[in-house]
Structure formats: C-alpha cells, structure tokens
Amino acid sequence: MIEEKAGYYFENGFHCAEAVAAAVLEELGEDSSSAVAHATAFGGGFGRTFDEACGAISGSLIVIGHFYGRCEPGKGWDVPATLAATIRQTFLDHFGTSHCATLRERFGEEMQPEKCCSIVKQVAADLVELLAKTSADVEESCCRKEGRIKKMQL
Structure with a gap:
C-alpha cells in the first residue's frame, strides 16, 4: 500500500520530498533514484529552512513532472500545471496550509516526526489517486513514450 511505503521511507531516513517521490514512483513501477536526488534540496520547506512549501508537495511536483513534464x-x-494546482488544493483541504514552519x-x-509522516502518507496516497484519474484521460509527456502510468492498476 502506498501509505505504508511512503511512511517506511520517511521513517527510515528520507525526508518528506524524497519519501513521496520514491514511494509514488516505485508504486507506479518506475525507478525512483534520480527523482529522489532531485527531491533532496526540497526537504524541510526548501533546504531545511522551513520557510516555504512542505516538501511533500515538492516531491509530488517532481513526480508530476516525471510523467507529464515537457522536454x-x-x-x-x-x-x-493543472495537476500541480490540484495536489496543492488537496493538500490545503487536508491541512489548511502548505507552509512548512506553520505545520x-x-x-x-x-x-x-509523527505528524510529518502522516502528511507524507496522505500526500502520496492523494497523488497516486490523482495520477490514476488523470492517466485515463491524458497522454504522458513527449519525453515518455512507454505509457507506464496508463498500465497502472489500482
């Protein structure tokens, strides 16, 4: 289950952005190593400053770009853009703010640590659900010809 995978990564050394990116990509059958590297600087509200968006959102945006980004x-x-706005609004609906320090x-x-882990789990689940809904209606990026997300079974 995606929540368990995301929680496992968070509890075992990945921060919020890394845990979401790794768990969701692996859940969808993708290699997550480069995405985790891309996510590293986003943890803790951008570089552990806690002054910006929660890293769980940043990890989500990296995954969205992985499947639907342009090349x-x-x-x-x-x-x-629509997917990013949707995951942001879903986050706000759950938690009231996306500001790391406020959370x-x-x-x-x-x-x-426990509450941040619960956010990571929720965001990973929300993102998988959003991508599953989207994959039926939209082609992936021009960079991705495999169509792997379309084969996903939830």
Whole structure:
C-alpha cells in the first residue's frame, strides 16, 4: 500500500520530498533514484529552512513532472500545471496550509516526526489517486513514450 511505503521511507531516513517521490514512483513501477536526488534540496520547506512549501508537495511536483513534464521549449504545460494546482488544493483541504514552519509549529516539537509522516502518507496516497484519474484521460509527456502510468492498476 502506498501509505505504508511512503511512511517506511520517511521513517527510515528520507525526508518528506524524497519519501513521496520514491514511494509514488516505485508504486507506479518506475525507478525512483534520480527523482529522489532531485527531491533532496526540497526537504524541510526548501533546504531545511522551513520557510516555504512542505516538501511533500515538492516531491509530488517532481513526480508530476516525471510523467507529464515537457522536454521541448514552447510545448504546452497545461496538464502538469493543472495537476500541480490540484495536489496543492488537496493538500490545503487536508491541512489548511502548505507552509512548512506553520505545520511544524502546529504539531509541536514532540509530535513533529509523527505528524510529518502522516502528511507524507496522505500526500502520496492523494497523488497516486490523482495520477490514476488523470492517466485515463491524458497522454504522458513527449519525453515518455512507454505509457507506464496508463498500465497502472489500482
């Protein structure tokens, strides 16, 4: 189950952005190693500053780009923009803010690891659900000819 995989990664050394990217890509049959590397600087609200968006959202955006990102200048990017806006709004609906420091303050120091892990699990599940809905209606990026996400079975 995606929540368990995301939680496992978070509890075993990946931060929020890395855990979401790794778990979701692996759940969808993809190699996650380069995406985890891309996600590394996004943890802790961008570089552990806690001043920006929760890394779980950043990890989601990396996954969206993996499947629907463009590889040529001038190509449209309506699909990834819509997916990014949707995952952001879903996050806000669940948690009320995407600001890392605000979330951490709300949790308190003692509960922060547990609560951040629950966010990672929720975002990973939400992203898999969003991608499953999207894959039936939209072609993947021009960079990705395999169509792997379309074969996903949930």
